[in-house]
Amino acid sequence: MKYKYCGNSGIQLPVLSLGLWHNFGDVDSFDTATRMILHAFDSGICHFDLANNYGPPPGSAETNFGKIFRDNLKAHRDEMFISSKAGHDMWQGVYGTGSSRKNIIASCDQSLRRTGLDYFDIFYSHVYDGVTPVEETMQALIDLVRQGKALYVGISKYPPEKQQLAYDILREAHVPCLLSQYRCSMFDPKAQRENFQLAHDNGSGIICFSPLAQGVLTDKYLNGIPDESRAARSTGFLQRSQVTNERVEAARKLGEIAKNRNQSLAQMALAWVLSDERVTSCIIGTSSMKQLENNLGTLSNLAFSSDETEQINRIINDPVLFF
Numbered sequence: 626m627k628y629k630y631c632g633n634s635g636i637q638l639p640v641l642s643l644g645l646w647h648n649f650g651d652v653d654s655f656d657t658a659t660r661m662i663l664h665a666f667d668s669g670i671c672h673f674d675l676a677n678n679y680g681p682p683p684g685s686a687e688t689n690f691g692k693i694f695r696d697n698l699k700a701h702r703d704e705m706f707i708s709s710k711a712g713h714d715m716w717q718g719v720y721g722t723g724s725s726r727k728n729i730i731a732s733c734d735q736s737l738r739r740t741g742l743d744y745f746d747i748f749y750s751h752v753y754d755g756v757t758p759v760e761e762t763m764q765a766l767i768d769l770v771r772q773g774k775a776l777y778v779g780i781s782k783y784p785p786e787k788q789q790l791a792y793d794i795l796r797e798a799h800v801p802c803l804l805s806q807y808r809c810s811m812f813d814p815k816a817q818r819e820n821f822q823l824a825h826d827n828g829s830g831i832i833c834f835s836p837l838a839q840g841v842l843t844d845k846y847l848n849g850i851p852d853e854s855r856a857a858r859s860t861g862f863l864q865r866s867q868v869t870n871e872r873v874e875a876a877r878k879l880g881e882i883a884k885n886r887n888q889s890l891a892q893m894a895l896a897w898v899l900s901d902e903r904v905t906s907c908i909i910g911t912s913s914m915k916q917l918e919n920n921l922g923t924l925s926n927l928a929f930s931s932d933e934t935e936q937i938n939r940i941i942n943d944p945v946l947f948f
């Protein structure tokens with residue numbers, strides 16, 4: 626595994642992290658989930674990305690992670706970097722969603738109980754909710770650190786002006802933002818354009834989610850939508866309508882370039898996200914051991930020639946592909 630420092634901090638993360646948004650809930654195979662987590666850890670993926678609402682049902686990914694951790698990994702806690710987040714809909718009533726102090730503090734307590742952990746390595750504000758003053762949300766994160774419930778804090782999906790405000794408040798409190806989490810893939814360049822430089826200039830690491838556009842940047846959908854796929858599952862976040870002909874055709878063309886690099890399309894798509902020097906890590910989400918193995922193979926070819934970059938850019942610089 627290759628490790629990189631998170632922005633201006635002493636923390637290193639593996640360039641590939643494992644996310645538990647899909648594939649680790651009660652609707653999924655606990656045996657496969659266990660094998661993927663253990664194999665990831667044995668392969669050097671020491672960073673696991675959770676959130677209160679991951680499942681389904683919401684909360685079950687944390688509960689399942691907690692069981693797997695307790696039975697297999699407890700002795701390795703100090704070798705692991707575990708995150709959680711709060712901000713999206715979680716429980717009923719007005720306090721079960723959003724970025725208020727009430728929701729952030731209660732969510733973190735619930736997530737600690739579900740996972741059985743004593744603390745999270747990083748706790749994020751999952752989303753800017755459009756209403757709560759950033760000051761209130763950041764103070765809640767700062768207090769989680771002061772209370773020993775989190776070692777570091779991060780933000781996710783904040784628009785640029787709120788992102789800068791968050792960095793300023795956190796820096797002032799001597800709890801600098803360790804990581805900024807944004808969606809980024811060959812089909813999703815928005816954050817790279819709007820948020821990455823701000824994060825970098827403020828000393829925050831950058832961690833990217835959905836680097837494979839939820840599977841569209843793999844060979845999975847080249848011949849239609851398979852039954853066993855996120856787009857086909859009723860619990861999947863990827864909609865069938867998002868698997869468009871244009872995206873599938875672009876994936877096919879990109880797959881040809883990947884083949885010439887002796888890589889799968891998934892591997893090339895991950896390498897592309899990591900080729901931005903500002904990026905610390907990308908969070909993969911796998912549904913099988915085979916996918917995990919395949920994605921780990923990315924590390925054997927991370928470089929792009931200028932000719933390859935030009936060919937890729939010719940395909941992906943098309944707004945019709947963007948999520």
Ligand SMILES: NC(=O)c1ccc[n+]([C@@H]2O[C@H](COP(=O)([O-])OP(=O)(O)OC[C@H]3O[C@@H](n4cnc5c(N)ncnc54)[C@H](OP(=O)(O)O)[C@@H]3O)[C@@H](O)[C@H]2O)c1
Nearest residue numbers: 644645646834835836837838839840843854855891910912
């Ligand atoms: N901060 C946020 O708001 C936020 C939002 C979303 C995600 N995240 C984090 O980012 C993580 C990753 O997101 P993601 O799951 O959307 O990532 P992703 O890597 O873009 O998509 C994962 C899906 O792609 C398919 N796949 C993965 N590797 C493959 C391979 N080698 N060959 C073929 N198909 C492959 C699988 O689809 P199938 O299931 O169809 O097999 C898998 O479930 C999440 O778990 C979460 O931790 C954060």
